[in-house]
Amino acid sequence: MQIIAGVLEEGLIYAFIALGIYITYRILDFPDLSVDGTFPLGGAVTAAVLSAGVNPFSALLISFAAGALAGTVTGLIHVKLKVRDLLSGIITMTALYSVNLRIAGKANVPLFSKVTIFSGIASLPVPEWLSPFMTSLTIFIIVLIGKFLLDAYMKTRSGYLLRAAGDNETLVTSLARDKGTVKIVGLSIANGFAALAGSVYCQQKQVFDVNMGTGTMVIGLASVIIGTKLFRHAGRIKDTTSVIAGSIVYKACVSIAIACGMAASDLKLITSVLFLVILVVSMDRNRKKKAVQHD
């Protein structure tokens, strides 16, 4: 029971990142490594504002804004300074390490005494069987809100343009819009989600650690690929729903690997090997290359 609850909690937290990476990787085809920096950025901001006595729900929004700002920086580096996509992300990610330390004050900030979004749960009158899942449920509700807002955004004019930018850049130019600006908007939303995940993560773990971001991109990307491949034939399920499910499936796979006798210190190894397996099995990259040639 404890393991299932743990998988759900972690899976749902990383679902925010999956939603963001869905925008950058799936829609814009932009391998954005800045999430490795914006995920802990959300944590650092949360540590700072919670220590200052800010409402934990406001902390979520402030984190999202901080992440969006960092995403904009990546976008500006790529679009205005014409740095390659992968490098733009790496530059932001590296810089954010120091920025995060500045914001949080130190490399490890315990938040045990702080009021978090989970603080009120313990006192809620719920049946005993449900209580281990209350944390997951709280995160689930926030994920759902995020998902519905993203779905709604995708149906606006601005959202249409974002999808068009990933589908056919030439058309964006034909529509008298700067495709660079559209990319910046996409990166900004995606990193907002990554930072939001960081905020929820730190509130749940009740600690901020500056190294928590390592491998974020890999986990998010794996979730997106699992989700979109697994539910490819499932009819009318939205991609945003698929990637959330993908994130939970991925965390479950990692948990199983650890339960099978791997040490907790092998986590990142498992994470990346599992990602490699998923990548090869789905053959996503090959198909993508072929599709480009056909166009």
Added chain:
Amino acid sequence: MIEIRHIHKFYNQGTVNEMCLFEDFSLTIGDGEFVSVVGSNGSGKTSLLNLICGSIPVDSGTILINGKDITNMPEFMRSRFIGRVYQNPAAGTCPNMTILENMSMADVKDKSFNLSPGTARERIPAYREMLSELGLGLEDKLDMKVGTLSGGQRQALALLMSAMTPIEFLILDEHTAALDPKTAEVIMKLTDRIVREKHLTTIMVTHNLRYAVEYGNRLIMMHEGKCIIDKAGKEKEDIRIDDILEKFNAISIEVGN
């Protein structure tokens, strides 16, 4: 009115492969003109369109539209008053979005892409009507992804979309070249209708000499970055395919192919 003044354009400048495409090239296209441009490969037809649309920069010279200098205006800003249809039917539409979504975007090209609903429900009947005028049965397929349409259907949609908002100029870059003869005919008729209805100043690059002769009111043949035939009005009406073909053969022999 489009005025191209003393354009110079080199490719691979400063290398052994340096190629001069345009040297002191000037061309004026008046309001309401429908110019057909023909010429062999590498004669500079598509480059001319790219220079006008801003897809490639000029090395020197100026481009004016209605007297306003647009030489340094970025490509996307020129799209406000220029509609463009490409040879590749995939270039003018989004394959993973529906017909309705594609048209909705084209419909608000001159407005803001803000957070209002992407598709305005009250516009759907108008879209349906535009599609039914094409006679391709697309009016019943509004929710179909454009990627599932045939090349001809996609090109018809792209053409429709390029002129949905008030534009002044229509740039057609071999837009029937990738289509079968029958579909090409349909697209050409549609082109002619849109140009007439909306009074668009049009430049059409084509390899189809018959279209060049049949459509439009001015004909230009390009060769090595120069206009070697430029006929308008009555002179254009009198021109026959054989006349152009003859000139074509003459320059082909000269070049050696």
